[in-house]
Amino acid sequence: MFPLFKKKQKIKGTVVLMCKNALDLNDIKAGPSLGAGFGLVRDVVGGVIDGATAILGRSVGLQLISATKTDRMGNGFVGDQFFLEKRIPFLPTLAARQDAFSVYFEWDNDFGIPGAFYIKNYTQGEFYLVSLTLEDIPGHDSITFLCNSWVYNAKQYRKDRIFFANKPYLPHEMPAPLVNYRHVELDTLRGDGTAKREEWDRIYDYDVYNDLGNPDKSRDLARPILGGSSKFPYPRRGRTCRKPTKTDSASERPATDTNYVPRDEVFGHLKQADFLGFGLKGLNQNVIPKFRNFFDFDKEFDNFEEVRCLFEGGVKLPTDIISAISPIAMVKEIFRTDGENFLKYPPPHVIQADKSAWMTDEEFAREMLAGVNPCVIQRLQVFPPESKLDPNVYGDQTSTITKEHLEINTDGLTVEKAIQDERLFILDYHDAFMSYLKYINKPIPKSYATRTILFLKDDGTLKPLAIELSLPHPDGEKYGAVSKVLLPPEGHGVQRTIWQLAKAYVVVNDACFHQLMSHWLNTHCVIEPFIIATNRCLSVVHPIHKLLQPHYRDTMNINALARSSLISGGGIIEQAFLPGPYAVEMSSAVYKDWVFPDQALPADLIKRGMAVQDASAPHGLRLVIKDYPFAVDGLEIWDAIKAWVKDYVSLYYKTDVAIQRDAELQEFWKEVVEIGHGDHKNKPWWPEMNSINELVESCSIIIWLASAFHAAVNFGQYPYGGLILNRPTMTRRLIPEKGTKEYEEMEKDDQRAYLRTITPKTEALIDLTVIEILSRHASDEVYLGKRENDEWTADEKARVAFKRFAKKMEDIEKKIESRNKEPDLLNRTGPVKMPYTLLLPTSGEGLTCRGIPNSVSI
Template identity: 45%
Template sequence: MQQQQHHQGRSRLGDGSSTSSPQSRQSIIKGEIVIVQSDKQSGSGRSTSVQIYSCTEVDPKTGKCKLSEQAYLKCGKTRTSNGERNRTYHVQFHVEPNFGTPGALVIRNPKNIRFFLKSAALQIQNSQIIQFDCYSWVYPFKKTNNRIFFSNIKYLPCQTPQGLMKLRKEELSSLRGNGSGERKEWDRIYDYDYYNDLGDPDKGPEHKRPVLGGSALHPYPRRGRTGRSPSNEDPLTESWPTVDIYVPPDERFSPKKKSELGEFISNSTQAALHFLNHEGKGSEHFESFDVIQAMFSAKESLVIEGTLKEKLKAMVPNKLYKDSTHASKKTFKFPFPQIVAENEFAWKDDEEFGRQMLAGVNPARIRSLKTFPPQSKHGAVSSIKASHIKRNLDGLTVAQAMDNRRIFILDHHDYLLPFLSRINRNGVCIYASRTLLFLKSDSTLRPLAIELSVPGSPRGNMINRVIVPASQGEAAALWHCAKAHVAVNDSVYHQLVSHWLHTHAVVEPFIIATRRQLSVMHPIHWLLDPHFKDTMHANALARSNLINSGGILENILFSAELSMQLSAELYKEWRFDEQALPADLLKRGMALEDPDPGNPTGIQLLFNDYPYGADGLEIWTAIQAWVTDFCMLFYTDDASVRSDEEVQAWWSEIRNVGHGDKRNETWWYEMTSRKDLIQALTTMIWTASALHASVNFGQYAYNGYPPNRSTLCKRFVPQEGTFEYAEFLRDPDKYYLNMLPGRFEMILGIAVAGVLSKHTSDEVYLGQRLSSLSINNEGVGHKFEKFNEELQNIEKRIEYKNVDPKLKNRRGCAKMPYMLLYPDTSNVESRGGITGKGIPNSISI
């Protein structure tokens, strides 16, 4: 493979590279610089200068690569496309005839404004074009010095042209910083820190939160360092920011996305408040399911006053509170969540209850039961007996059902039990739960029993209760309440672990290590870059609005102030190698090893009608094939991986720093072969794209209707002979609704589900890139086209499966086709909203 291959063709920049008269002994290189304009900025400023570095020729006087004279950005022309205003400048560089091939640009911005540099292109001899995809802010020189951008030609470290070697190392060094000082808006510095900024002890002792990361008690992935000073009350906690949390400039949302998302969040809050204003003002709980249904069509005018104003102020960040209370009065409503759009009673069905464990928003927690009765890690045996389940095994004995791998468990027991004493002091009523299900001959799941546990005596004895399915009378109503408690456990686990921890939090260290250790010239940096878009910014917003002390999640999840500690407890179980989908399916007993050498996944699903597993394996296989093709173009053998100093430093930093609390684990890949590299890269891309899509973008479809998946319970399942039981018998539906969150918490949860499920219009999806010319390598282009074509084929197969009547879990009685792993490779412009489909490249919201 020729690493210095250039894109050929006639240029838009002119009629070809021209040469001045022989007397001048100079050549002309023409250039085109494209800058994205914001509403507050007209351009880059006339005195902004550009120079080019040669990548092939070294200046004998300085020992560095040759540098051209300055050219200035003047008289640019503006065009608007897809809502984006681009200003294009044409420049000329006068260079010596032996200047060589340009490999880098250096930009000097002497003004007091920043600008967003989108791209550049240089035309050299024979109309060859050298592309630069920049996509970065350029700040004033006095704050950042000059900015360097490298061309789209990618090199392994050992293949770097002599002229660029020093620049490559200097650029990486500048990105690492020195680990000290508070980061400023213009700093392009990537470093690590603990999650020591979730609390705000200066606000009061109730806002103190433990540091996550760096301890055996609370291990955690690292976040991007901001360097703020310690709080006054706790030297281990960073002070609360007076402005937005620092995010390196290249990781920030685009102005278009920031505006669009901000408007949607404001509208969502407005819609939530409309719901509160609709019916039952002053009532803590909804009086009937009909009232909940009706609120999705509420169009009443909004007045935010009294207790509603005080509750809003207490539960949302200050900026969001101000935006919401000052927003103009306009009609905004959420669509009916899919779970009730076609069949308003589908969510109550036992089959739908089981289907959501296979095709819902948290489809990777269910597992095949290995031992009956279930046991905890410490040997405590479940209270579920054979007598509880044997009548629902289609004539099989418990032993036969176990031998045939037909009993499954949704387990929210062991990890939760130690937290319950503290959780249940806060006015909520939560159990640790185990749910057993039976795989029927049509591949649907029949619930068998639910075990609900709470701590008993101070010695640690448990109080267990087993509830079995019933179809009518008070027994059916009790069963319905038990299912609600299971759904609540699953919802909180989903939000804190499946969604936040297993995607957002674990990926951030990979981003930081990539920026610090892999040059933008490195092909692996190019491969991973689109899968990191906007993630650090999304995580910073979460730390300031969602997961912080007093944040939205603490107000709507039963775990409240213990939420992040709970996620830290479950990080103890996290293993990077088990994040590979085939490994995860094997671990959970949802698949078996397949010895067929023609099967690229090496596994076979236990049953085919597992939508998440079936579609996921197709996406995983496509990603793995693309990553394999890509790596084979640049790495000739295993030795070339071992000798890649940047890859080795990158992997070492991920293991020992980014996920430093796991540094001594033996399951990390050794990174001594192409196989190690391919497996690690495939897992990263799968996690950032498909896994995140599968657990994020269905939130509104399922959680948007709170009775289906609420996030806390305020009452236990009533016990016969109690006052609560008498109340339950008088009106089971009202008792059920009183179990759920209050009106304000429930509706705020709907708004959050809507925001998190939204695709923005500038999203870039799996199989797409921001620029089609982002790498000058024809081999890569052909392999990427192959990847895109396979994703399109997967879409067709998903569409076919979703109308196959034999695959009942694809739609269920709710008639919701499983689309959460539908890639959506179409090139429709400005798509966005709550679509319930599409796999963005990255964790971008």
């Protein structure tokens, strides 16, 4: 090391960090006694910080690295090590539990301008390094290093921890003294694909979904490997390097206490999801078994009033369930506060204004446009509806719905005319479920594959015309389907009950498709490969890394939790949703037809026939249903996202050639296509990433999926589905046949017949508990149009462009609120008088049914 400092001039640095303390629940294991873990939390809150920070004095060393002067090897000079000094006692601008320390570096002109720094932690505990700000550099403005990373004891790392100044550089623009440091840091993040992953590791790598089953525990818990084959294609997940199962060397052992994710992807201190993730584990391991034991003698709701009692009076529970569920209750506030042992849920939005409007045909149809799954309905363009299932395997699966079924309710229009006038629509789950019904309906038949045809009325609302319920042919799949077509009845009586049941089968198809495909697959799952590729291939100083990183926050962590508790073999989804052990496998079948460019909202709407290109219309599209809340609000947000991305990208790329010559960007896209989504690598629809337009469109799709689209399909889960009557997750029997005992019961008691068919009590409580967790916003959520730190980049032009985007989001919020008040837009509130708020950009904490977080964070 050369002597660097001659004049020993001082420059001041301010380091902001958060010390680790027992509130970090990622280190509390979900074991038999959940209450003990939370007791630990309560004992330590408020008393740890001062003692911990006092230890840090002179135990954390920093070395500046020059961006303008090099050593003999051509790398930036590394200065001497200097230590943090005593804590600054008070800085009012700092967030909760953040502490500021001073550090003074010796500097002279021969060192040049700092562009990076090493940090070494000599304490035994880790801390979260927020930032370093350098001041008093002669002839230079202050320099900010945004770090946002956990730093462990220096001995845990093979390479010293390095952080770069907060200025973006394309690879060829990086100051020469820092180029090698940039490469070394990316190599560290990639790892070498081997060795056990430790909690302090920051390695991003790919793997298939081979950890959902647990064949060592039970043969019934074996699950197929998803990804890496044409039979079960799937996006890649983060590699954990756990050992294989004893039963199947190709399958990885499921996580026990924790599921490895790169350390900086783990939930932060303030995130409520720390508690929520902990609660999910406890729910699966402790609460659900007790629910089952307690409700074994009382499996059914007797009437609709008993279901509503969950929100009004609660369910009295024994002490052991109270003890097991109390940690979850700390987060969810699901107990009464009067000392009684009652489980009580908040009233879902769908019944807050009207308790029975959910039963209407109008609301049934409206939720296809403005509910929690508004992205599946299509315009009917071919009649009768056709199937894409292989006829050599499944025979003729063409719909049995006839023109006569429909034309009695199409206001005098023929089917041909109604199709021509763009007034017929279909919610089609036939193919997705038909190929799995032979498994789902064992040992006894319990559900159907459904098609629902709807008519666009003159007032802009939809009315259902027919529901087709289909089963595999009893002589074998190759003989096609056995179907029945049900029409809306007039008046009441048993036909009305049968129609209500038919709608329930449709909604169960919809609820399962929503949870497994629209939500899990099309947001959580497909985004993870982009996160991995970004961190492996794009340096933190790359402009595109800075653009995309906020939209990745917490996603790998919540996905890891999902693999261990929600979508795992025998997990919560398998217990509470119709497909059971075939749930995630079904999403693989849907992924076969996944097309990346079609995830853009305009392309999606056009593909589903819900919009047509029209240069004279807003957004260049004419919506077939003008009052389609998801599309109307979504297109404004999509356009705002794309305009922001275009503004930002134009700051760094002036020509298409610049895109082509960006080695990091090209490697990023190569990994996404060939590895992250490698089961689709040979598809012709992938953008080649050779132009500015391709980069803008691709980044816009990533941001849309991670933010607005996820919000649209996630935060309405409890507001709509918290009433299990409105969105049941399973059916348990087919429509009773005339002359049977069940048919007689249906004639006598329509509510009991409905409740005997849909989700029973235990599974309903499981479902409600989970979706309430998933529908809540954390206290530290960052919403679209916001950043955690206003100094997220040193590029002033980029910050100005982002302010324009933030202003657009504010304007969009006002427009949505205004539209929700327009009386002629009937689909925005519907019979339940529930405004469409899921794409309002901002939200407060909790269960709000609004707000667009930047990322798939829960």
